[in-house]
Amino acid sequence: MRIVPIQEFNLQREVDYGTPEQNISVKEIVGDIKAEGDAALLRYTEKHDRTVLSAQQLRVTEAELTAAYEQVEPSFVQAIATAAANIRAFHMREKRNSWMDLQPDGSILGQIIRPLKRVGVYVPGGKAAYPSSVLMNVIPAQVAGVPEIVMVTPPGTNGKEGIDPYILVAAAEAGVNEIYRVGGAQAIAALAYGTESIPPVDKICGPGNIYVALAKREVYGVVDIDSIAGPSEIVVLADESADPVYVAADLLSQAEHDEMASAILVTPSLAFAEATSVEVQRQLALLPRRDIAGASVDNYGAILVVESIAEGISVVNKLAPEHLEIVVEDPMSYVGSIENAGAIFLGPYSSEPVGDYFAGPNHIIPTNGTARFSSPVDVDDFIKKSSMIYYSKEALLKNGAMIMELARHEGLEGHARAIEVRLEKEGKAGVNNGQ
Structure with missing residues (x-):
């Protein structure tokens, strides 16, 4: 893993979202599904997944969900159920309540919070089948109170393999029973x-x-979406107190996701940098996904040597990473200085996979520097808010002139007159009644 002086490293990484050909292909697929419905959906499933289905075969049956349990280990069921409980407990603390505030003049202002009615969860299949992502999408939606949660996931390739049973078990444990065997742009x-x-x-x-x-x-605006996710990222901020074996393993835990994943170590210790670089190469040779992880490390990995932890924190805030591990003496003392990070892992035992799978916080986290302005998936992603205004007669008589002033300043006379007609009528009525 290359060691790079901070002055020579570009902290701004640009990620291209598809080639022109890919964009054209997706627009065509989306347009065909919109126009033709099931006919196009089945046609693209046959074309891209090489699986022939009828409309009646799209939905996964209860029998298939039950059969999935027979194909997975009991230890997996126990692990996924425990993880689900942890995730649910964490997200329960995020729930919001509607509120109303009675003003002295009789007006009532408030906010009404409602869950979305129906949410779709996309779950990848094939080599990128992640049962944990089922939990991370479904559970906060359930906690928010979404009554209808539907899952889509690709069918087996070439019509020979069914949906990954581990995904089906995760869905069942999360309480999802409306599942369709479709994937790709056509499913979206x-x-x-x-x-x-x-x-x-x-x-x-x-x-x-x-x-x-x-x-x-392409469909954003017709529906809401969570985000346009880029490749996975990890930044480890470490000093000489850290264990290079641990840090190297954590860097590789993200590098193995994708050839474009990014794994970066930031440290003020050149000796620690060199030890970690050696350890990364040693562990990489033993990793089953070493080809993927190796490409990630070679193209997007780096060890950045800084002057101090303070400079390292400045670098971290510019990178705004998806995952940040702080492996230094007294890591809690630095939390307040971290402005931009999707998830922060503190200390030598808070390895990134703890958050990916089990601890409770969501592992769907902003990538590509978007932690500067966005957050991990949570309950708020599955609610909508309505402002509520009940304005009293007293309040309108008191404030109407100022409302008209603002409206006329913006050249909106109709707005002003909507207030004026009330003041002319209610104001005189108020005077006559001695109000």
């Missing part, structure tokens, strides 16, 4: 516009390949 379009077999949703969330990401961007 089906969720957005609806087909004869799949009713449309209000929001789509969940990770996927570049075609899924481009389709989500």
Whole structure:
């Protein structure tokens, strides 16, 4: 893993979202699904997944969910159930309540919070099958009170393999029973516009390949989406007190996700940098996904040597990483200085996979520097808010002139007159009644 002086490293990484050909292909798929419904959905499933289905076969049956439990280890069921409980407990603390505030003049101001009605969750299949992502998308939606949660996931390739049973078990443990065997851009379009077999949703969330990401961007505005996720990232801020074996393992835990994943160590210790670089190469040779992780380390990995931890924190805030590990003496003392990070892991035992799978916070986290202005998926992503205004007669008589002043300043006479007609009538009535 290359050691780079901070002055020579570009802290701004640009990620391209698809080639022109990919964008054109996605627009065509989305347009066809919108126009043709199930017919196009089945056609693209055959074309891209090489699986022939009828409309009646799109939805996963209860029998398939039950059978999935027979194909997974009991230890997995226990682990996924415990993780689900932890995730649910964490997100329960995020719940919001509607509120109303009675003003002295009799007006009532407030905010009404309601869950979205129907949410679609995309779950990748094949080599990128992640049962944990099922929990991370579904559970905060459930805690928010979303009554209808539907999941889509690709069918088996070439018609020979079914949906990954671990995904089905995770869905069942999370309480999802409306599941469709469709994937890719066509699944996103089906969720957005609806087909004869799949009713449309209000929001789509969940990770996927570049075609899924481009389709989500294409349908945004028709529905809400969680984000356009880029490649996974980890930054480790460490000093000489850290263990290079631990740090190297954590860097590789993200590098193995994708050839474009980014793994960066920031340290003021050149000796620690050199030890970690050696350890990364040693562990990389033993990793089953070493080809993927190796490409990530070679192209997007780096060890940045800084003058001090203070400079390291400045670098971290500029990188705004998806995952940040702080492995230094007294890591809690630095939390207040971290302005931009999706998830912060503190100390030598808070390895990033603890958050990915089990601790409770959501692992769907902003990437590509967007932690500067966005947050991990939480309950707020599955609610909507309505402002409530009950304005009293007393309040309108008192403030009406100022409202008209602002409206006329903006050249909106109709706005001003909507207030004026009330003042002319109610104001005189108020005077006559001695109010």
